[in-house]
Amino acid sequence: MISKKMHKLNPKISTDCVIFGFDEDGLQVLLIERKPIAGPTENKALPGDLIFDDEDLDDAANRVLKELTGLTDIFLEQIGAFGSPERLSKPEDKKWLESVRQYPDERVITIAYYSLVNKNLYQPQASSFAQNAVWVPVEQVEDLAFDHFEILQAALKQLRSKLRTQPIGFNLLPENFVLSDLHKLYESILGRPLDKRNFRRKINKLGIVESLNKKQTGVPHKPSLIYKFNEGNYERLMKEGYDNFGF
Amino acid sequence: MISKKMHKLNPKISTDCVIFGFDEDGLQVLLIERKPIAGPTENKALPGDLIFDDEDLDDAANRVLKELTGLTDIFLEQIGAFGSPERLSKPEDKKWLESVRQYPDERVITIAYYSLVNKNLYQPQASSFAQNAVWVPVEQVEDLAFDHFEILQAALKQLRSKLRTQPIGFNLLPENFVLSDLHKLYESILGRPLDKRNFRRKINKLGIVESLNKKQTGVPHKPSLIYKFNEGNYERLMKEGYDNFGF
DNA sequence: CCAAAAGTGTTGAAGTTACACCCATGC
DNA sequence: GCATGGGTGTAACTTCAACACTTTTGG
Numbered sequence: 122m123i124s125k126k127m128h129k130l131n132p133k134i135s136t137d138c139v140i141f142g143f144d145e146d147g148l149q150v151l152l153i154e155r156k157p158i159a160g161p162t163e164n165k166a167l168p169g170d171l172i173f174d175d176e177d178l179d180d181a182a183n184r185v186l187k188e189l190t191g192l193t194d195i196f197l198e199q200i201g202a203f204g205s206p207e208r209l210s211k212p213e214d215k216k217w218l219e220s221v222r223q224y225p226d227e228r229v230i231t232i233a234y235y236s237l238v239n240k241n242l243y244q245p246q247a248s249s250f251a252q253n254a255v256w257v258p259v260e261q262v263e264d265l266a267f268d269h270f271e272i273l274q275a276a277l278k279q280l281r282s283k284l285r286t287q288p289i290g291f292n293l294l295p296e297n298f299v300l301s302d303l304h305k306l307y308e309s310i311l312g313r314p315l316d317k318r319n320f321r322r323k324i325n326k327l328g329i330v331e332s333l334n335k336k337q338t339g340v341p342h343k344p345s346l347i348y349k350f351n352e353g354n355y356e357r358l359m360k361e362g363y364d365n366f367g368f
Numbered sequence: 369m370i371s372k373k374m375h376k377l378n379p380k381i382s383t384d385c386v387i388f389g390f391d392e393d394g395l396q397v398l399l400i401e402r403k404p405i406a407g408p409t410e411n412k413a414l415p416g417d418l419i420f421d422d423e424d425l426d427d428a429a430n431r432v433l434k435e436l437t438g439l440t441d442i443f444l445e446q447i448g449a450f451g452s453p454e455r456l457s458k459p460e461d462k463k464w465l466e467s468v469r470q471y472p473d474e475r476v477i478t479i480a481y482y483s484l485v486n487k488n489l490y491q492p493q494a495s496s497f498a499q500n501a502v503w504v505p506v507e508q509v510e511d512l513a514f515d516h517f518e519i520l521q522a523a524l525k526q527l528r529s530k531l532r533t534q535p536i537g538f539n540l541l542p543e544n545f546v547l548s549d550l551h552k553l554y555e556s557i558l559g560r561p562l563d564k565r566n567f568r569r570k571i572n573k574l575g576i577v578e579s580l581n582k583k584q585t586g587v588p589h590k591p592s593l594i595y596k597f598n599e600g601n602y603e604r605l606m607k608e609g610y611d612n613f614g615f
Numbered sequence: 616c617c618a619a620a621a622g623t624g625t626t627g628a629a630g631t632t633a634c635a636c637c638c639a640t641g642c
Numbered sequence: 643g644c645a646t647g648g649g650t651g652t653a654a655c656t657t658c659a660a661c662a663c664t665t666t667t668g669g
Contacts, residue, residue: 133380133421134451134477174380174475178451202449202479204381204425228421230381230479232449301647318650319632336639342646343639365612548620565623566659583666589620590666 130171132224135231136182137169137269138197139276140190141259142240143293148259148309149240150273153189153251155217155266164213166266167273168251169231171222182234190254191246196292197234200275204230208268217266221250235276237292260312277310284310286362288329291350299337299345300324323366328354377418379471382478383429384416384516385444386523387437388506389487390540395506395556396487397520400436400498402464402513411460413513414520415498416478418469429481437501438493443539444481447522451477455515464513468497482523484539507559524557531557533609535576538597546584546592547571570613575601 140151152165168189172181182197206228209218218225245254259277264270283289289310290303304320324330330348337344387398399412415436419428429444453475456465465472492501506524511517530536536557537550551567571577577595584591 131380131475133378175453177453178449178477199448201446202425204479206422206424228378230425230477232451232477299648316633317648318634321649337648339641340639340647341641343648345648546621563659563661564621565661568622584621586668587620587666588618588668590622592621 129174130223131174131176132171132222132227133229135169135171135229136178136185137167137203137231137233137272138182138186139167139200139233139235139273140186140192140195141235141237141276141280141293142243142256143237143306143309144240144256146258147305149256150259150262151190151192151245152255152257152262152265153247154253154255155250164266165255165257165262167233167269168254169269170249171229172232178232179234182232188249189247189251191248192238192243195236195238195243197236198279200233200235200272200279202230202232203268203272205268211267214267231272233272233275235279237280237289239292239295241295259309280310285366286364288327288355288358291352291355297333297347297349299347300330301345303330303348327358327363329358376421377470378421378423379418379469379474380476382416382418382476383425383432384414384450384478384480384519385429385433386414386447386480386482386520387433387439387442388482388484388523388527388540389490389503390484390553390556391487391503393505394552396503397506397509398437398439398492399502399504399509399512400494401500401502402497411513412502412504412509414480414516415501416480416516417496418476419479425479426481429479435496436494436498438495439485439490442483442485442490444483445526447480447482447519447526449477449479450515450519450522452515458514461514478519480519480522482526484527484536486539486542488542506556527557532613533611535574535602535605537576538599538602544580544594544596546594547577548592550577550595574605574610576605 138151142149142151151168153168154165168186170185170189172178172185176184178199179197183193183195186195186197187193208231209215209229215225240256245256247254259273262270262273265273280289284307290306293306294302300321303324304315304317307320308315329351331351333347333349335347337347385398389396389398398415400415401412415433417432417436419425419432423431425446426444430440430442433442433444434440455478456462456476462472487503492503494501506520509517509520512520527536531554537553540553541549547568550571551562551564554567555562576598578598580594580596582594584594
């Protein structure tokens with residue numbers, strides 16, 4: 122957490138968070154809106170801000186995320202540092218920085234993080250300089266402030282790579298779900314269709330899900346069995362990893 | 369490269385380089401020595417220094433590596449940012465910082481990079497504050513200055529992971545080599561034995577090596593065929609990647 | 616002739632891919 | 643009864659792991 126010693130903003134280092142969520146519209150990313158200047162997503166940015174000078178990087182990412190969106194207790198994984206000297210120099214970005222930063226011309230290196238959250242459990246609430254916090258389907262994002270589009274692409278790449286060796290979904294799906302939810306999630310992340318039977322076989326073999334022996338109700342088709350994650354196996358595979366999801 | 373604008377050191381951001389080499393003694397890492405204070409490797413550190421305020425991160429890593437070791441034209445890959453507020457606060461490290469830094473108490477975040485080089489082509493020459501630049505077998509490194517041991521472990525992890533999806537060796541072996549060199553290289557990086565026949569089959573199927581139809585001479589055993597990398601296939605697989613090396 | 620490393624094939628098991636039909640439900 | 647998505651098995655193929663002996667050279 123934040124030490125009490127200095128507590129002074131470091132004008133040279135920031136953190137940005139790529140928060141992924143998932144729902145019936147596919148993979149979403151959490152963006153904040155600053156006052157509209159240009160096109161549809163050009164006024165949107167990843168939640169991010171300067172860190173404190175005595176603050177651990179991971180702590181800073183959690184603090185900034187909380188300040189801008191209200192989200193707490195999220196496990197953030199580092200993507201890396203982005204530090205092109207020109208990353209803040211688009212004219213509309215400069216104008217915006219002048220309105221919120223003490224040293225708007227300072228060259229800032231950002232440490233980016235990403236995370237996966239269950240959209241139903243985490244309802245973002247904009248605050249601080251965020252006018253609004255919104256979920257946007259990843260495939261609809263075409264442009265973002267600063268170099269944030271590039272950071273988003275790096276996050277996606279890392280997420281896709283993670284998918285191959287670790288289970289995923291625990292933080293993206295509600296507690297109870299049906300296998301086609303998980304199936305759609307994997308397809309959304311990978312951006313391509315996966316064979317239904319092969320997907321189910323693989324998931325079952327991993328042992329990360331177990332059926333509640335209950336069925337959906339009220340659906341206009343054959344009701345599906347309802348599942349939950351087997352937390353023990355899930356955690357174990359998170360730690361140990363496996364070789365290859367097989368797709 | 370380095371812009372001419374400001375050219376002022378950024379006292380809050382540094383870069384550190386993990387340079388791997390390979391020879392008959394296995395996988396090596398390039399370290400610089402500062403004047404001896406404590407145990408066998410405690411006075412050793414990764415080559416690294418503060419960056420300039422107007423300098424791109426990748427450029428900074430290349431510059432610092434050159435300044436401390438003379439190595440140039442090396443492709444460095446980012447590992448990530450390391451920013452614990454305590455990372456510079458071991459007593460012997462503080463003492464050393466006081467002797468070389470203008471603001472020795474400044475909290476510094478470092479962006480770490482790693483690379484693979486052919487030890488025969490790159491002979492490091494210590495300069496700047498490096499008293500000496502030495503290759504040390506990775507498995508003999510037990511402790512390093514600052515948080516550099518942790519950075520080394522992260523580099524190793526990333527290297528092992530890279531091994532699964534991309535060819536490796538072009539920058540670690542001499543132009544001509546024998547298959548058992550490559551075999552030993554993979555074993556060194558993974559830290560475990562690999563079956564000889566399976567290894568050869570896999571490498572051959574990748575198509576990254578081709579025989580020169582020449583044999584070793586002067587060896588006290590059956591002479592091996594001499595190989596070189598097929599640069600075209602190698603580059604292609606570097607870009608495209610493959611699923612799994614299979615070990 | 617001995618020591619040393621090179622080079623080579625097979626087999627059983629496991630994993631991967633592709634593919635089509637019937638089922639249970641709401642309307 | 644129709645539309646919708648749920649749920650299931652197999653066959654051909656590829657990949658993987660394990661394993662032992664002969665060859666060529668220098669000394």
